Amino acid sequence: MGIIHIFMKNRYAEIAIPGGPDILLTYEIPGWLSDKIRPGKRVVVPFRKTHTVGVVIKLRPDTPIERTRYISDCPDDTPVFSPAMLKLIMWLSDYYASSPGDAFRAALPGGIGVDVERIIAIRNLELDNAGLPKKAAIILELLRQHGDIPEKTLKKKVGSSGFYAALDEIISRGIAGIRLDIKKTRKPRTVAVVSTAASPAELARELDSLSTNAVKQKALLDYLLNHSEEEHIRRELSKKFGAGPVKSALDKGWIIQKDREIYRRPNIADKLSPPPPPGELTKAQNNAIKKISKSIKNKGFHSFVLWGITGSGKTEVYLNAAQKAKNKGEGVLVLVPEIALTPQLWGRFEQRFPEQVAVLHSGLRPGERFDAWRKLASGELTIAIGPRSAVFAPVKNLGLIVVDEEHETSYKQEEPPPYYNARDVAVMRASIEKCPVVLGTATPSAETYYNALEGKYELLELPERIPGAELPGVRIVDMVEEREENKNYTAFSRLLSEKLVETISKGHRAMLLLNRRGFSSYLQCPDCGYIPTCEACGVGYTYHRVDAKLRCHYCGAEIPAFDTCPECGSKDIKYRGMGTQRIEKELTEIVPPERIFRLDTDAARTHGYAKVIKEFLKNPGSVLVGTQMIAKGHDFPDVALVGVLNADIGLIIPDFRSGERIFQLLTQVSGRAGRSKIRGEVIIQTYRPDSPAIDFAVNGDVVSFFESELAARKELFYPPFGRMVRVLAHCQDPGEVRNSIFRLTRELARIDRDGNKYRLLGPASCPISKIRGEYRWHLLMKTNRLKTSVKIVKRIISNWGSKVSYKIVVDPLSLL
The missing domain is CATH 3.40.1440.60 (PriA, 3(prime) DNA-binding domain)
Known part of the structure; x- marks a missing residue:
């Protein structure tokens, strides 16, 4: 009370x-x-x-x-x-x-939502309706004809202009009111099950009393007699013995029926190969597990950086730490950077913790998401695995959070708002829930590395690969020399071609990375220079050979490819640049086509990520061609060769993090080789072999890379030494958006003349200056007074009644 x-x-x-x-x-x-x-x-x-x-x-x-x-x-x-x-x-x-x-x-x-439908419900049609406005009179007539009507339907019939004023008039006169129809978007799925109600002796007597003609009825009774302790799905019994005999058994009281809830879960297991059995732990692994376990035992917030070279056994550390949390009756949350990596990690956890693991991601059916969410919230399932959005999973009594590949930019939400970084949200959640968080990586982000140096995070190192696996040898191929000296203008250097043939002939596997999907980067007419460009985004279409389409990778628009230039009529259309589809085609001149598998966004959408991986692993002596999707977190056995076809993609991107990303990508993809008894080899093709990022990646020198990178960032007050806010303005009118952001810049400069709160960079047109028909400009703020700076920006733009829309992105990871 x-x-x-x-x-x-x-x-x-x-x-x-x-x-x-x-x-x-x-x-x-x-x-x-x-x-x-x-x-x-x-x-x-x-x-x-x-x-x-x-x-x-x-x-x-x-x-x-x-x-x-x-x-x-x-x-x-x-x-x-x-x-x-x-x-x-x-x-x-x-x-x-x-x-x-x-x-x-x-x-x-x-799948966890609530739908609300407003019904315009009749109260009294006999009330005085004299002097009703025209639109209100139309509504009244529709109510007389049809009775209660959903508001959306009524609005569509009447028209939106003046609709609510007319509706208010009807309601104020007491002619009609609003009734709410509230429904949850998903409900538990149930199935009818039956169980034996009569005793075995009673069933035996009934069986003896049946006539010899009641064949199916006798078969059903005999089956129930031999399985009297079990529940049976009614649908299955009806298939086996007929719907009539089952209904008759229910009517006679031999069996009783009830509804049983079914757990809808994604069908992952049959798409994966069995995970390898756990090996003997290294000294470094045991040390990491010991420290994380102590934090779990003490039930306190602590941030760990598990920095281990590729193949050093980070996943086994996660599993052992999870076991410690489970032993205390606590739940575990594991984040992965991509949906594509969820099945593999799920397989490892499901093997160790059967029937305790929930998968959460946007690729699930709504019913599967609904069931996983409810079972986590109720405590029936205690481990959640998923990408960015899984950071909000309702794990009960949370005892451990793991963020695998913490450096990945895919942890940052781009659209729609809020523009959060799931890694940083995970750290804050661990602080609130008072549990340890483990940030696992072979190539830490600059921010995480700096936090470890400063003692904010505790560094746990795994400096060696697990027993039986060696780091691969890495070789650089200068593609400028390859063209000049060998007159080789294909995507494959002579060395890489020879190594591919050698690897496949021995029955080993190879992986080829090109961080660009599609067949060609773009089409061009050599006679007039015409390049087909997306009108909505202002960027060139990418040619996809599989379906002969030109596709925009920003808004998704597509048009049929053409053989004749629409500008000058030339038939000499050229395919410029290379994508994974073109590499796949050229590779057939070196490797038999049946040995080639491609994994990029298009292939994953068409065939399914897990299916492509399973086929690749089923075929010894095969090659997997892919984008950065293949570089992350995979533990493929028997990969003897990794080829990076163009290591320079990304270096020219106008972003202060471009060097860091190339370093991480090359280090990660190199780590896919030599994870078994085969040592493995990595061949990196580049037109810029003198690039510091490439040089550090070849030598696997994370410390030296960050010494150089952090020194440069400190001088320029870039993160992690200063915080950054990106203010992005977008509008269909190029003049409006430009004028608006310059106005904002002048106002911000006026408010903080001495630069005590923030430093401004720009404004400037975004590198991708137009997306989905809207022009884009941005302004960067470098600050150590983040909340104050954001409040000032929000206060200014909230008072403007402009056609220009603004996005405020805190800690941006993309400046495109």
């Missing part, structure tokens, strides 16, 4: 509205909901001219707001978000300059 009394005192709730303002909105709690409203639950509330779903953040006894609206309903029996998750998501909203509602929308995956 005391609890109810406390909540009845809290007459108001502060609610986050997805798609709503940057503040929490206050609503009054109606008496009939006073004992149901709790922080973390979803509620249906009136918002603007409609109803929507929000999340209760906190309760309060009073409010300074004079007029408030009432909460309409509460569809949740239990909170969707725990107090710890509420705190995390509100921090995320504040730090990443997002509205609270958008932050909560990001935290709740698809």
Whole structure:
């Protein structure tokens, strides 16, 4: 009774509205909901001219707001978000300059939603309707003809102009009202099961009494008699013995029926090869496990950087640490940078922790996401694995967080807002939940490396590969010399071609990396210079040979490829640059086509990532051609050769992190070779062999690379020495967007004349200056007063009624 009394005192709730303002909105709690409203639950509330779903953040006894609206309903029996998750998501909203509602929308995956439909319901058609405006009269007539009508349907019939004013008139006269139809988007799936109700002796008597003609009935009874302790799916029994005999058995009381919930889970297991058995742990692995385990035992926040060279056994450290958490009855959250890496890591964890692992990612069916989320929230499943969005998984009693390949840029959310980095959110979640977080990597990000140097994170090193595996030898091929001296203009140097033939002939595997999908980078007419360009984005189309399409990799637009120049009529169309599809075609001159497999975004979408990998592993003496997708986290046996076809892709990108990314990519892909008893070899083809990033990667020298990189960043006040904010303006009018961002820059410069709060870079047109028909300009802010700087920007642009839209990206990882 005391609890109810406390909540009845809290007459108001502060609610986050997805798609709503940057503040929490206050609503009054109606008496009939006073004992149901709790922080973390979803509620249906009136918002603007409609109803929507929000999340209760906190309760309060009073409010300074004079007029408030009432909460309409509460569809949740239990909170969707725990107090710890509420705190995390509100921090995320504040730090990443997002509205609270958008932050909560990001935290709740698809399939867990609530749909609200407004029904215009008749109350009294006999009331006085004299003098009704024309549109209101139309609504009244439609209600008379059709009865209650969904608001969307009514609006479509009547037209949107003046609709709500007409509807208000109808409602104010008491002719109609609004009824809410609230439905959860997903429900548990159930199946009808039957079990034996009669005793074995009774079943035996019934069996003896049946006539010899009742063949199926006798077979059913005989089956039930021999399986009397089991539950049977009714559908399966009906298939086997016929629907009539099963119904008759139910009617006679021989069996009883009930609904049993089915757990919908992705079909991963049959697409994977069995994971290797765990080997003997190295001294470094044991030391890392010991330190992480101590932190788990003490139930306190601690950040570890597990820095291990490729093939050093980081996953085995994760598994052992997870076992320590499980032994304490605690849950585990594991993040991976790509959906593509989820199946492999799931296989390792599922082998060690059968029937305890949930997978969460956007590629799942809505029902699968719904079931995984509920079973984690209830504690039936205790380990969650997934990419970026899995950082919000409702793991109960969280005891360990692992962020694998923490350096990967795919942890940064690009669209829609909030623009969070899941790695940093994971660290904050560990701090709130008071548990250790392990950031695993062979090539740490500059920020993580610096935090380890400064003692903010504890560094755990795995300097050697696990027993039986050696680091591969690395060789550089200067492609300028290859062309000049060998007159070789193909994608494959003479050395790489020879090594491919040798590797395949021995039955070993090879991997080839080209960080560009498609057949050619672009088409060009050599006669007039015409290059087909996406009108919406202003970038050249990429040619895809498989379906003969020109495709924009930014907005997805596509047009048929052509043989004749649309500008001058020339038939001499040239394919410029190379993509993975073209490499696959040229490779057939060196390797039999049946030995070649391609893995890029297009192949994964068409054939499925796991299927391509499984086929590659089933075929000894095969070659896997791919983009950076193949460089991350894979542990393929028997890979004797890795070839990097053009190590220079990415070095020319106008981004201060380009050198870091090339270094990480080359180090990671080189690590795919020599993971078994074969030592392996890596061949890196480049037109710039003197590049520091390439040189450091060839030697695997992470320390020297970051000594050089951090010194340069410190001088220029780039992260990790200063924080960065990217303010991006976009609009369909190029003049409007330019004028707006220059106006913003002048205002920011006026506010902080001495540069005490921030330093401004730009504004400038973005390297990709147009996407989806909108022109793009950006301004960079380097600051050590992040919250103050962001508040100033938000305050300025919030007062502008401009056609220009703005994005504020805190800690940007892409400047394109």
